[in-house]
Structure formats: structure tokens, C-alpha cells
Amino acid sequence: KSVVHRICAGQVILDLSSAVKELVENSLDAGATAVEIVLKDFGEDSFQVIDNGSGISPNNFKVLALKHHTSKLADFPDLESLTTFGFRGEALSSLCALGNLSVETRTKNETVATHLTFDHSGLLVAEKKTARQVGTTVTVKKLFSNLPVRSKEFSRNIRKEYGKLVSLLNAYALIAKGVRFVCTNTTGKNVRSVVLKTQGSNSLKDNIITVLGMNTFSCLEPLTICISDGCKVDGFISRPGQGSGRNLGDRQYLFVNGRPVDMPKISKLVNELYKESAILQALREGLQQTYSPSNVSYSVNKVEKPDGKEDCIELGSSHRKSLII
Ligand code: ADP
Ligand code: MG
DSSP, rough: OOOHHHHHHHOOSSHHHHHHHHHHHHHHTTTTTTEEEEEGGGGGGGGEEEEEEEOOOOOTTTTTTTTTTTTTOOHHHHHHHSSOOOOOOHHHHHHHHHHEEEEEOOOOTOEEEEEEEOOSEEEEEEEEEOOOOOOOEEESTTTTSSHHHHHHHHHTTTHHHHHHHHHHHHHHHHHTTTTEEEEEEOOOOOTTEEEEOOOOOOOOHHHHHHHHHHHHHTTTEEEEETTTTTOOEEEEEEOOOOSSSOOOGOOOEEEETTTEOOOOOHHHHHHHHHHHHHHHHHHHHOEEEESTTTOOOOOEOOOSSSSSSSSOOOESSSSOOOOOO
């Protein structure tokens, strides 16, 4: 099968947070050290991602939003070895189809920026010069407006979608070291609120304190899950309170190779163990115990710290590959 067929599968833009996620990933891929997310009416009216990354060179303008255009994929072996997420060339084309896309960009080789407008099929329909620093601004207005059913649903669920987005942005702000994040939301009659603002610290500790607060920081433990095929999931876990049995729920952040990811199975596993305080108990005591969340049984063993820094627990089950947490 061709590259195109293999990368076709799966829909990229499912909701507000996956739309913004793609844009933030693009900014990070472009080497941005400052990323600003500007929302109007919680993203329902429009959202904008502004970065100080490399910018887009003029010879890419026409093809930018065409399906499967990507500057990040040379040939197929590359795709298999890729560890980041921006490589499918589908985000901008999907966003064109689902909303009104415009891009303002400038590389260091240009003295002025260019404002680009695309139609729903991804064709470049207008191009004009404008003033801007080096970097890129992508604006999407009226996401889903041309899909009546989805648009209604989007409208109805906007607060929930917004909540999910804020949680995602928090995750980026936690993990993306040296990148400043700002997110603002403007509602109704120009009431603008700052949702998130970080200094782009290189220290995870500082990021946690900025994003989640000192109180939360003081009850977090680092946690690393190394899946046996070499994939590493980084996260944090808060110490269970007096009564265990709480669920980490939405406040669970998972990262792969420094990028936030949604991994429901791992979240569920962590939640189940967390409810039984298994992870933290094992961290503290290095005990060998067997837990039975749902109908799967896991054995938790304390193992050698790989680099002397992080606590490790080996987690084996009869049903799945063993994990090291
Ligand atoms: P992909 O990220 O998978 O390559 P996208 O549709 O997300 O595909 O983006 C298409 C192309 O547009 C990228 O390969 C990149 O060259 C360019 N691009 C998009 N956003 C930015 C940005 N913020 N800064 C620089 N280049 C960008
Ligand atoms: Mg991308």
C-alpha cells in the first residue's frame, strides 16, 4: 500500500481540543519558544495559535493546506521510525474542510509576513502582505459550521470541549520545557480572561508549580512507565489522601516523548492501581504484591532505578505486556 493509503486512516480533527492540539504540535515542530492560544467564545467563534517558530516559506503557501502535504516526511521508512506526531499532513487540510482557515507567516528570510486565506477544499484563495515578527499565526473561525449536526453538538458541548482543551494546554505547559504558553479567552462584550500563562521554564518542578500550583506540587510523585518495546510514558501521580479510592479522572496527564497523549488503557490501569494505592505503596515500600483491578491481575515489583533518578515498579499481567512504572 502507498504511504497515502496508510496514513489516510483515522480522523484527525474530532473536536476543539484535537484541532488546537494539531496547531500547537505544528508550533512546537517549528521550534517555537512562545505559543499563544487565543480563543473567542471558548473556541466556538474562533481559535488562533500564534507562535515565534520558523515560519512557512513562500514556496509552500499554495500546497500548505492540501491533503497530505507535509514538510516533515521524506520517505516511508521515516514514518515508521517517527516519534513525534506532526507527520501526516492532514491537520491544515482537515481544518480547511471543517472551518475557515487563514494563516499569517514569516520566515527569517522575509522582511514582511504574508496573510493567506484558504477555501474549504484547501485551495489558497487570497494572499496579502502584512506586518509580523518571524513565526506563524493560524486562525480557524467557525469550526464545524458547515456541518449542521456537528455544529449544533459543538455549540451544545462547548464548555465541556473548552475544559478538555484547557486540560490539554496545561499538559503542554507542564511538559514542553523552555516554551512559554499563554492562553486567553474572550467572551461576549470583549471580556478577556487569561486562562494559562507560563514562563517557559526548563524545570519540570517550576512548570508544575506554575500550572497546577504549589499545593498540588507538594503532593506529586514522578512516575515513568516504560512499555517493553521501548516506549516511555512520563507522568506524575499525586499521593492518595487519607481514604484511598479516589479517581485521578481528568487530572491525569500522560506524555510520550515529551508530548501529551491520550492513552485510555494506561489511564485506566493507573486509576485502578491508584484506587488501591498500589503504585504509591510499592514506590514507598518496594513490596511485592499482587493486585487484581477489574479482572486482570497485575504483580507490582520494585525494580532497580534505571538512572538513579526515578522510582520504578515492574508491572506484569497475564493479559498484556509487562510494564515498568
Ligand atoms: P504535518 O504537521 O503533519 O506536516 P499539517 O497539516 O499539520 O501537517 O501542516 C502542514 C505543513 O504546514 C507542515 O508540514 C509545516 O511545513 C507547515 N506548518 C504548519 N503549521 C506551521 C507552523 N506553526 N510553523 C511552521 N510551519 C507550519
Ligand atoms: Mg501537524
